[in-house]
Amino acid sequence: MYLEHLSLTDFRSYAQVDLTLSPGVTVLVGSNGLGKTNLVESIGYLSTLSSHRVSQDGPLLRFGTDRALIRAQLVRAEQKVMVEVEINASRANRARINRANPVRARDILGLCRTVLFAPEDLALVKGDPGNRRRFLDDLLVVLLPRHAGTRSDYDRVLKQRNALLKSARSQHFSRSGVSESNLSTLDVWDEHMALAAAQLLAARLELLNRLRPHMAQAYAQLTDGSKVLRAIYRSSLQPIARHDDDSPHNADEPPGGGADENQDADDFLQCTVAELTEKYRTELLSSRIRELERGMSLTGPHRDELELFLGEAPVRGYASHGESWSIALALRLASFHVLDEDKHVEGNQPILILDDVFAELDAQRRRKLALMVASAEQVLVTAAVIGDIPEELSGSTIHVIPGGVAPNE
Incomplete structure (x- = not known):
């Protein structure tokens, strides 16, 4: 094209x-x-x-x-x-x-x-997790336009559910004081949230699985190849990824999130959307009291993190300025190759x-x-x-x- x-x-x-x-x-x-x-x-x-x-x-x-x-x-x-x-x-x-x-x-x-690299892309490396979530979601939309609906559906459900939780909190929620009507309404939104979250998580994990080899190869070609660029997806479905900051869309990486591959969300790659939906239902129910107390949704893809590593060291806080530029370039070049491999449309x-x-x-x-x-x-x-x-x-x-x-x- x-x-x-x-x-x-x-x-x-x-x-x-x-x-x-x-x-x-x-x-x-x-x-x-x-x-x-x-x-x-x-x-x-x-x-x-x-x-x-x-x-x-x-x-x-x-x-x-x-x-x-x-x-x-x-x-x-x-x-x-x-x-x-x-x-x-x-x-x-x-x-x-x-x-x-x-x-x-x-x-x-x-x-x-298109794949566009600009100086603002340093935020993919040095910025908050919201930048890396947007990187994945924007690429999803370019690769498979139907995921524009996946993302907008999740954003809509999240907004409505947060409004309900905030309203409950402002009404001086106590553990014994939540009304049956509020609980019933929250049950409905939990169902919508679980399905929308499962669809978005499944799409992100599949995309990241396709990006990883291209990221590593692009970074090796841009540098001397002595360090391997890796990416680990931390899901809020995993206990290690839970954190209670007041700004879920700009959440810092979860405490204790080291390079332990066992804590990666790769296991969820084998799950169907129906299975992920059930996992979210369970997590939303177990988090209900905390969410009502906080007045916000504490579980969902809006709180996930894509962590980047050079070798065993996390990129944030350890990568030099030159390395950060090369990592950002590698992410965009990987995007280019993933799109180039997609042969649904000729040329x-x-x-x-x-x-x-x-x-x-x-x-x-x-x-x-x-x-x-x-x-x-x-x-x-x-x-x-x-x-x-x-x-x-x-x-x-x-x-x-x-x-x-x-x-x-």
Whole structure:
């Protein structure tokens, strides 16, 4: 797959910009602050319907406007498809495929596959567990768009259940004072929660199982290979993963979470969704008193952690800055290979986007990365100066200027 044409209207800093691209390597070069990242951000948005820079859509609209439009002409094998998404300030976003009638924005998921690496990806290594959970969930949506529903269903159930628990807590809950009606309502939400949690956990574990060999290989190729990158999934279904912080979406890793493989959630890979649902039912029931006292859901994928290790040492707190960059790159390169292996749609290799990556790498790692990605069908690279790009990534160059791009000479 490659992007043949990109058109933006009122997206970020651009009132209007049109970009013609070709397969192979394209470097977007220009001084910092001119909008290089805005261009690649829009392409990434088509892939996940979210930005890698902000959590809400508001900042994506050019200041003073109430809607933005992203239009892309994609080429997959011998077929072309036009994808449009309209980002709205005051109503639901809409999309079009091949200029047909508007559809839900999520209906375009899977049409534009991208893997985007940006400086913000250091948060995958150094940030809180929520960043790593989002990494898995965003990749799930790109790989299997139906999991957009899996994730939204879980988020909806979690929000409703937390509201009920918070309400019970605010009514001066005591162990003997909870009403039968509240318990009955909680029973209903526990059923919804158990099923939605089981579906999301099963999807994450299957995805991680596919990512692991590619993560290890990519990290070894980027470095001298003396340390092995590993990933361990800690589920809140496991006793070691229980923790009672007040911010479950930004929970730190569970106490005592060392590199003991026996505490990994890999055993759950053998479980069916029905079996995981039953495990969640049991755990939710055993946690009920604590949850009513705390006014929040203490069990579920929103409290899980993806722990990263170099050898036996946890990455957080031990990895150097250079190692952290290589780990983040390895995660994205692994994503690229998992998507590339997915052959459900012919010609569906993802577009690889490297946003301001090479300025942070030494010469040796620049060359290694360039050799690893140069053969991709389409690679889009941004850089402040063309000298940061290794010669192995020679290709087309587009100069970004204030408000747009310079015409081709």
